[in-house]
Amino acid sequence: MNKPQKTTTTLLPPLAFNIRLFICAMVLLSSLLLTPKVKAQDLKGDASKGASKVSLCAGCHSIPGYRASTPEVYSVPMIGGQSSGYIAAALYAYKKGERKHPTMGGIAGSLSAQDIADLSEYYAAQNAATMNNKLK
Amino acid sequence: MNNLNKIFSLMISVFITASACAGSVSSGKELVDKNNCISCHGPDLKNPIAPAYPKIAGQYEDYIYFALKAYQVENNPHVGRANAIMGSQAKQFSHSQLRDIAAYVSSLPGDFVVKK
Numbered sequence: 001m002n003k004p005q006k007t008t009t010t011l012l013p014p015l016a017f018n019i020r021l022f023i024c025a026m027v028l029l030s031s032l033l034l035t036p037k038v039k040a041q042d043l044k045g046d047a048s049k050g051a052s053k054v055s056l057c058a059g060c061h062s063i064p065g066y067r068a069s070t071p072e073v074y075s076v077p078m079i080g081g082q083s084s085g086y087i088a089a090a091l092y093a094y095k096k097g098e099r100k101h102p103t104m105g106g107i108a109g110s111l112s113a114q115d116i117a118d119l120s121e122y123y124a125a126q127n128a129a130t131m132n133n134k135l136k
Numbered sequence: 137m138n139n140l141n142k143i144f145s146l147m148i149s150v151f152i153t154a155s156a157c158a159g160s161v162s163s164g165k166e167l168v169d170k171n172n173c174i175s176c177h178g179p180d181l182k183n184p185i186a187p188a189y190p191k192i193a194g195q196y197e198d199y200i201y202f203a204l205k206a207y208q209v210e211n212n213p214h215v216g217r218a219n220a221i222m223g224s225q226a227k228q229f230s231h232s233q234l235r236d237i238a239a240y241v242s243s244l245p246g247d248f249v250v251k252k
Binding site for chain 1: 184186187188189190191194195196197198199201202203206212213214215216217218219246247248249250251252
């Protein structure tokens, strides 16, 4: 008994198809490379504008030694004098859900990229000589 | 007298509990030195090498402990911080070691202010 031999022929797609695919890929690639990358994190913040945007922050972060949050209660971190890049990075992490926190997730989610930039500069600029915020 | 004894034993148990919760600054310093935290957070832990890294010197102890522990958490919908660098750092330590680290970092002089 002769078993029928299975013949597997790999058919190459027509050349024209390959070229079209190649062109498509190149167009896609170049559009990816040429699109200007404006990262939200690169927005310029303005500390003076941040001063008017602290209403959601000050209730916890302006009270020395204030402790909050569930299920574990701990001191709300000091952010006056923190580096601005980190404050922005932390807010974006809360916004994206990389950092989970019921209150901070909600607050960061409500902030625009410009709000985050301004608030980060505002808190980073604080030092021992900073006067109390007149708008708060 | 009986009451005095009760008060005394209560005081001792409170002291023991408190000392069990608080971290050791000296053990924390060893862990921080050994783990080279300064390579990112800066020699005094308040001059980070990249803008997106935090100053940590002088931050509240219980917050640092909570934050470090949060980097260890995975697949929890409510708690945790997903961060490749700090995740791999924090996961090598026990909770009691994290308390020691927090105690040391918090004991250092920092730039933080709390302003209205």
